[in-house]
Amino acid sequence: MPSRPIRLAHLQRRMLSSSSRPAATQRISNNAQKTIPRSTARMMPLMNSCARNSTMATTQQASSSEAEAAILQRKQGESSTDAEDRPHSSPMQEYQKLVEKGTLRPDPHQTRIVQKLEDLHDVLRTYSQPPFPSDTPSTPSLLSRLFSRSPAPAEHEPSSAPLGLYLYGDVGTGKTMLMDVFYRTLPPNITKKRRVHFHAFMIDVHKRVHQMKIRLGHEGGDPIGPVARELAEEARMLCFDEFQVTDIVDAMILRRLLESLLDHGVVSVITSNRHPDELYKNGIQRSSFLPTIELLKTRFDVTDLDSGTDYRRIPRAISHVYHHPLTADVRAELSKMFDALTRGDASDPVVEGRKLTIWGRELVVPKSTREVAMFGFDDLCDRPLSAADYIEVTRQFGTVFVRDVKKMGMGDKDKARRFITFIDACYESKTKLFVSSEVPVFQIFADDEASKGEVSDHMRSMMDDLGLSADTVGSASMFSGEEEVFAFARCCSRLVEMGSRQWAETAGSR
Numbered sequence: 139m140p141s142r143p144i145r146l147a148h149l150q151r152r153m154l155s156s157s158s159r160p161a162a163t164q165r166i167s168n169n170a171q172k173t174i175p176r177s178t179a180r181m182m183p184l185m186n187s188c189a190r191n192s193t194m195a196t197t198q199q200a201s202s203s204e205a206e207a208a209i210l211q212r213k214q215g216e217s218s219t220d221a222e223d224r225p226h227s228s229p230m231q232e233y234q235k236l237v238e239k240g241t242l243r244p245d246p247h248q249t250r251i252v253q254k255l256e257d258l259h260d261v262l263r264t265y266s267q268p269p270f271p272s273d274t275p276s277t278p279s280l281l282s283r284l285f286s287r288s289p290a291p292a293e294h295e296p297s298s299a300p301l302g303l304y305l306y307g308d309v310g311t312g313k314t315m316l317m318d319v320f321y322r323t324l325p326p327n328i329t330k331k332r333r334v335h336f337h338a339f340m341i342d343v344h345k346r347v348h349q350m351k352i353r354l355g356h357e358g359g360d361p362i363g364p365v366a367r368e369l370a371e372e373a374r375m376l377c378f379d380e381f382q383v384t385d386i387v388d389a390m391i392l393r394r395l396l397e398s399l400l401d402h403g404v405v406s407v408i409t410s411n412r413h414p415d416e417l418y419k420n421g422i423q424r425s426s427f428l429p430t431i432e433l434l435k436t437r438f439d440v441t442d443l444d445s446g447t448d449y450r451r452i453p454r455a456i457s458h459v460y461h462h463p464l465t466a467d468v469r470a471e472l473s474k475m476f477d478a479l480t481r482g483d484a485s486d487p488v489v490e491g492r493k494l495t496i497w498g499r500e501l502v503v504p505k506s507t508r509e510v511a512m513f514g515f516d517d518l519c520d521r522p523l524s525a526a527d528y529i530e531v532t533r534q535f536g537t538v539f540v541r542d543v544k545k546m547g548m549g550d551k552d553k554a555r556r557f558i559t560f561i562d563a564c565y566e567s568k569t570k571l572f573v574s575s576e577v578p579v580f581q582i583f584a585d586d587e588a589s590k591g592e593v594s595d596h597m598r599s600m601m602d603d604l605g606l607s608a609d610t611v612g613s614a615s616m617f618s619g620e621e622e623v624f625a626f627a628r629c630c631s632r633l634v635e636m637g638s639r640q641w642a643e644t645a646g647s648r
């Protein structure tokens with residue numbers, strides 16, 4: 139990429155001209171706090187608490203833009219700014235608020251589901267879990283319980299727990315989003331609650347079953363009943379994202395586990411891509427799983443979110459392009475977005491290992507269609523690539539995904555410089571960018587707690603020139619010298635702009 143002289147005054151003018159600047163890049167420096175949108179101001183306690191909890195406490199003392207607020211929120215698994223302020227709002231109020239703010243598009247199919255969640259919310263306001271029996275009755279051996287076709291005897295009278303909700307439907311229709319709206323508006327009496335990705339839940343269950351077997355020792359007995367009781371004591375409300383059954387061990391455990399959880403009065407909201415009848419299709423010993431399917435159909439309100447809209451395919455709203463930390467959930471979400479943007483055109487399938495030729499050298503693109511490419515951070519920044527390579531990438535692809543961006547320290551200066559060069563190339567080509575990173579993307583260069591220094595006057599003034607709060611991005615002592623510090627600050631500023639709704643709606647066409 140041709141290195142362009144940095145014209146600070148020009149940039150400053152561009153960034154400070156509020157009339158032409160997208161809302162997401164509105165400058166909120168110390169002397170302009172009155173311009174903070176109310177929603178951002180409301181986020182400040184949350185942002186500050188993020189900063190306190192973070193190992194990089196340099197960063198979120200003050201807000202710098204609505205985009206940043208939204209990005210921080212996403213870290214909390216949130217898509218609204220207001221839950222903190224309105225802990226007793228209901229799912230419908232929360233959903234409508236998000237629609238009014240333009241975070242969500244109105245969708246009558248979703249509204250129908252929200253009404254069901256609202257009804258469940260109302261019931262839960264006065265619901266109390268039945269007491270646990272004082273001691274756990276002895277149980278038949280594990281094998282006889284797992285493979286018996288008769289329903290398992292309840293450890294006590296089944297409770298009159300409200301029906302849970304089993305929400306299924308096509309990808310990207312908003313099931314997880316609705317479940318999250320429900321979860322964060324749960325009434326205050328529901329203090330014991332858990333929202334978990336189904337994979338993570340099953341890993342946890344397997345660990346507990348293993349430990350329970352050790353505890354039960356030679357006597358044996360069924361470990362699943364006591365594990366279910368443990369789980370029920372920890373959370374009376376369970377929200378499971380992406381329920382699926384792929385192997386026989388899970389299939390058999392689930393049958394007993396769900397029965398016991400329901401008997402203990404645990405209420406669940408489940409999202410899945412499949413109707414219960416389609417679960418564990420063609421699985422080994424599926425007949426033993428049929429009672430679980432019956433259970434789901436009788437103890438849950440099974441509802442289809444048949445909206446036909448895959449929201450991952452339409453221009454991204456702010457807060458949905460940068461994802462962190464690098465959990466299984468976040469990784470899966472980025473892959474789903476890539477899938478959503480690349481499927482549907484049989485003449486342009488995803489190709490693995492496409493080669494770009496730059497000055498006689500070859501650059502391998504791990505996964506791409508003609509328009510959309512997915513790279514790992516190391517593919518782009520842990521190899522001796524230069525601006526020319528990045529320009530070619532952004533010339534070829536209107537949309538680029540970069541996954542697994544690690545936080546960088548003093549030893550990663552080359553990677554950091556390359557990443558900045560790459561972001562510059564994306565910005566100049568109006569590339570639509572999706573990133574998953576270990577820490578919020580603005581903080582990937584920030585000093586960690588141990589080596590944290592004061593933000594130098596030089597860096598502070600650079601950031602101020604770019605409309606950034608130095609407190610938001612923190613100090614990054616790996617950058618020294620005027621040019622470098624400026625490039626770093628400008629990179630952060632560009633990332634903010636590239637996370638805005640306006641960018642999402644206009645960038646990416648080639």
Ligand SMILES: Nc1ncnc2c1ncn2[C@@H]1O[C@H](COP(=O)(O)OP(=O)(O)OP(=O)(O)O)[C@@H](O)[C@H]1O
Nearest residue numbers: 242243245308309310311312313314315449450458
């Ligand atoms: N009404 C809406 N307006 C705008 N964006 C939406 C709307 N509903 C959902 N989205 C967004 O679409 C994306 C996909 O939604 P979500 O993850 O909830 O879908 P899903 O049905 O759970 O998908 P999957 O089955 O693939 O996990 C999310 O970023 C979400 O915020």
